[in-house]
């Protein structure tokens with residue numbers, strides 16, 4: 001049976017009164033004309049707050065490049081592929097040989113698993129985290145060591161260090177982390193890397209980099225690289241660039257590491273439409289800034305609404321938030337589903353928490369309307 005990405009994520013993870021009295025503050029955004037019409041949802045379909053996508057979709061310039069690309073889909077995209085690799089290399093001041101493209105950044109995770117994991121070479125990962133790495137590790141026959149996050153929802157780096165194996169290990173660091181939207185301080189990761197045996201590879205997943213903001217705790221390993229051939233950084237076009245449906249991600253590593261990983265990649269794994277879209281997206285800094293601003297405004301308003309209800313979500317450094325409902329998450333998810341709002345899947349390690357992706361201000365107003373219909377919501381409300 002074909003196992004879709006969504007299904008494998010599920011299979012791995014199995015293991016109103018106040019609202020009406022509160023005015024939802026809708027932010028005044030600047031250059032709305034930069035954007036295509038908002039691609040919210042199918043008429044009558046559910047509101048999607050479930051997959052941490054960019055609700056506004058690609059920018060107008062990116063969308064135009066994608067439409068133009070349709071005229072040459074009969075040709076292999078070799079030249080454009082090289083142009084994109086070069087553009088990414090320039091962006092991060094690395095050599096083109098250090099850049100790997102993937103069918104989503106999930107493919108970069110798969111390449112790392114294929115190259116560095118196997119029997120006797122365990123994956124060390126935080127828990128909970130994005131489940132794809134675990135899936136690929138198991139496919140490679142590797143043991144998976146899941147280390148619970150600390151009380152501040154950071155990676156427990158001391159325990160992760162203690163679990164590395166002399167025979168070789170891949171450590172997965174997801175920063176900011178999905179599903180908790182939390183940060184692990186950069187200085188702690190640097191100290192951790194400094195202590196690792198040189199048989200250990202580290203994959204740093206920066207899927208949500210653009211949303212992390214200017215926290216003193218955070219610095220990307222692409223913006224502030226360390227001189228270590230065993231560090232791999234992954235990024236995606238699925239989030240800030242709004243291209244989740246076209247599947248593109250990339251990884252950056254030392255030339256030898258990239259070569260080793262790339263030997264497991266599907267040849268010509270990336271399609272010409274998304275490559276042309278990505279070239280335009282990387283050139284469109286104004287839209288990235290606008291998307292970040294919109295997310296910040298919606299995030300701030302979410303916290304205002306939560307506080308008014310005496311709720312305490314985990315501090316979010318991403319385009320989603322994790323919040324303790326103090327009730328079984330499964331029931332809360334089902335309540336939202338029945339009310340036409342899809343929120344994130346269950347994370348068994350945090351069974352009373354829900355993960356909510358940020359949508360448009362209107363989507364979020366709908367979220368709170370449905371929240372206030374929960375039988376237990378009233379007890380949290382401010383009077």
Ligand SMILES: Cc1ncc(COP(=O)(O)O)c(C=O)c1O
Nearest residue numbers: 104105106130178207236238249
């Ligand atoms: C932390 C993290 N890494 C990677 C991915 C996969 O992204 P892509 O669409 O690039 O495969 C996701 C998707 O939600 C994610 O949350």
